[in-house]
Each structure stands twice: as C-alpha cells, then as structure tokens.
Amino acid sequence: MKLTASRRFIELNQPFRVTFGTLTGLDVIDVEVSDGDYTGRGQCCPMSIYKQTADSTLADIAAVTPAIEVGEIDRAALQTLMPPSSARNALDCALWDLEAKRRGVSAWEVAGLPPRETLESDVSLGIDTPRDMAARAADLREASCIKLKLGGEHDLDCVAAVRAELPDMPLFVDVNCGWNLAQLNEYAPRLQELGVFMIEQPLPPEQDAELDGYTGPVPLCADESCHDRGDLPRLAGRFAYVNIKLDKTGGLTEALALAEAADAAGFRCMVGCMLGSGIAMAPAYILGTRCEVVDLDVPLIARRQGDDYVHHDGARLHLFNSSVWG
Known part of the structure; x- marks a missing residue:
C-alpha cells in the first residue's frame, strides 16, 4: 500500500466575512491511498479555530503512514488510533473510497444508504x-x-x-x-x-x-x-x-x-x-x-x-x- 499527502490552496470567488475574520481561501490536504490496483482519495480542510494547520495535519498523517502502508490500519482501527481531526477525516474518506472500489460497490452500499439524485x-x-x-x-x-x-x-x-x-x-x-x-x-x-x-x-x-x-x-x-x-x-x-x-x-x-x-x-x-x-x-x-x-x-x-x-x-x-x- 502507498499513501501520499499533499497541500493545495483553494481560493474563494470573493472575500467571505465571518465572526473570526475575512476568508479569501484556505489550505486543504489531499490524501491518496493506493494498493497498486485501486486508489482511494480523501480531503480535509484544517482550521486554526480548532488548533489545526496544514503543517500539523501533514505531520499527523505522516505519523500513521507506515502503519497504513503495511496494512495494519483499516477504517475501524483508525477511529481509535487518531482523535477526531481533519487529518483523520482525509484518511478515513480515502479508506472509504478504496474499500468501495476494492469491493466493486458504491460507497452508498458500504454505508447502507440509498443514493439521492x-x-x-x-x-x-x-x-x-x-x-x-x-x-x-x-x-x-x-x-x-x-x-x-x-x-x-x-x-x-x-x-x-x-x-x-x-x-x-x-x-x-x-x-x-x-x-x-x-x-x-x-x-x-x-x-x-x-x-x-x-x-x-x-x-x-x-x-x-x-x-x-x-x-x-x-x-x-x-x-x-x-x-x-x-x-x-x-x-x-x-x-x-x-x-x-x-x-x-x-x-x-x-x-x-x-x-x-x-x-x-x-x-x-x-x-x-x-x-x-x-x-x-x-x-x-x-x-x-x-x-x-x-x-x-x-x-x-x-x-x-x-x-x-x-x-x-x-x-x-x-x-x-x-x-x-x-
């Protein structure tokens, strides 16, 4: 298994003001988990209001990358390995995507939910x-x-x-x-x-x-x-x-x-x-x-x-x- 994580900046079409400041865009972290045949993708958006940054999120992902790459960590194990965070979100969603592709079913079936158009x-x-x-x-x-x-x-x-x-x-x-x-x-x-x-x-x-x-x-x-x-x-x-x-x-x-x-x-x-x-x-x-x-x-x-x-x-x-x- 191979895990990669990268950062990119997504801009807003125009400035957006909220209580804690005016946003013009934010960093997001993209994660890919590949087994050689299938690749699962996930993405997160760390926010400073939760004391998370792009750098800290990349570090959190790097800390668990070896265990994921050797197949020790699945979605269930991830829930106890990491606290709720943007880093876990990107990894969890990548594993959802990978699981669905490996099983040849949709994520809707994995979730037990009917799709809505x-x-x-x-x-x-x-x-x-x-x-x-x-x-x-x-x-x-x-x-x-x-x-x-x-x-x-x-x-x-x-x-x-x-x-x-x-x-x-x-x-x-x-x-x-x-x-x-x-x-x-x-x-x-x-x-x-x-x-x-x-x-x-x-x-x-x-x-x-x-x-x-x-x-x-x-x-x-x-x-x-x-x-x-x-x-x-x-x-x-x-x-x-x-x-x-x-x-x-x-x-x-x-x-x-x-x-x-x-x-x-x-x-x-x-x-x-x-x-x-x-x-x-x-x-x-x-x-x-x-x-x-x-x-x-x-x-x-x-x-x-x-x-x-x-x-x-x-x-x-x-x-x-x-x-x-x-």
Whole structure:
C-alpha cells in the first residue's frame, strides 16, 4: 500500500466575512491511498479555530503512514488510533473510497444508504452591511434556503433587510460564537418575528453551560460545540440541532455514527463543511441524505478546481459520479 499527502490552496470567488475574520481561501490536504490496483482519495480542510494547520495535519498523517502502508490500519482501527481531526477525516474518506472500489460497490452500499439524485442545499451570505446583504439576497430568489452569517455590527438590521427582500425564503443565522447570552436573549424574539428558524452557535463552546439561561423562542444549533458522539450528553437540553462536519468528526465513519446517535437522542441533524473540492463534498453529500438541513454551498463560493464533482445549481446539489469518489 502507498499513501501520499499533499497541500493545495483553494481560493474563494470573493472575500467571505465571518465572526473570526475575512476568508479569501484556505489550505486543504489531499490524501491518496493506493494498493497498486485501486486508489482511494480523501480531503480535509484544517482550521486554526480548532488548533489545526496544514503543517500539523501533514505531520499527523505522516505519523500513521507506515502503519497504513503495511496494512495494519483499516477504517475501524483508525477511529481509535487518531482523535477526531481533519487529518483523520482525509484518511478515513480515502479508506472509504478504496474499500468501495476494492469491493466493486458504491460507497452508498458500504454505508447502507440509498443514493439521492439531488439534495436541497442552502446558500450562505457573509457578514456585510444591511444594504449589501439585501442586494446579494436579491440575486438568490431561486435558492431553497439562505444562511446569514452574523456577529457583525448590525445583525438584526441585516436580517430585516434580507427578509424585506425575500419575504418567503427560509432563513437561518450562523453566529460563529460571536454573541453573549444577553445578546442572544435580546435578539432571539426579533429573529423569530423575522422568520428565522434556527440560530447556529451563538456562544463559544466553553460557554455552553450559560445556555441553560437561554429564554428565546428560536431553536439553537451546535457547530463548534459538537465534534463527535461524546459531545451529545453535554448538548442535551441546550441545542435542538447539531451541525455535523467531517472535518470535526474525523471522517465519514464517525459522522454517520454521530447522525444515528443524534437522531436517537432527539436532536435534529444538519450537515456542514469547511472549504474543499469535490473530493470533500462527495462524502459530505452522502451524510447529507441523513440530515434535515444541508449546508454544502462550497461549490458556489469556491473558485473552480479540476475535481469539482458535486454541482450546486443555486438551490440543489446534484449527485456526484461514483467513479471519481465512492
């Protein structure tokens, strides 16, 4: 077996502002695992907010490469060998792809899930002025859902401006840890009036316990607060949704297990992602069939790559070709 890992930079079509900064692109790590006949591919996007970098991810992959190359590590063993991380995600998804190709079946069959030809997916708007967010929203009348990034200077005005432009559009907001409890309790009633159906990660994870004092009417979603199944007991009673991302769970294996456990515990599931090409979007698409909310609009906001296998038409994602992944 031969394992290779490499870094590349994926640019965004335009700057995208969130609470912790303005993004113009991010490094991703591509992994290939080959047995000489078949090659499995995976990809991850390490994020500094989780204390992961491209260099640290490449080092984490290099540390387990010898064991994988001699065949000591399969997907099941990988779950205990490495903690949930972007590095494990790239390796796990490469092993999924390799397993499917070796068995001559699709990754859908490996997962025990039926393929779906399309998935409704949102479109995201970064933090901006109310006027500019409304102007951008005006071009999204055919979207199935819009996510508004908040945590800026005029949050409620931004939501009101978009709602005035699109009276019937499903809306939710993502704060990326940018509020405190007082702001959350103040804003939530007005957000309900504006038809916002969910607030994603209003407080930093270390302040989750403060959510016991949340009095607002809009359900909350855990993103930065939810990585794997071990987080669910702490989130119960505080969040209604969990946002499952492969770079947080450490791959599709744990992501599917988390979705099942979350369902059983009464959470509603959302799938999200970091930046990536089709190699990252394909396994996330599989996970998306298990989720109520799909936030996989990267194909719209990232500059085109040579491996854009998942197409977003502005309202829906379209099924990837299993010959390129899974």
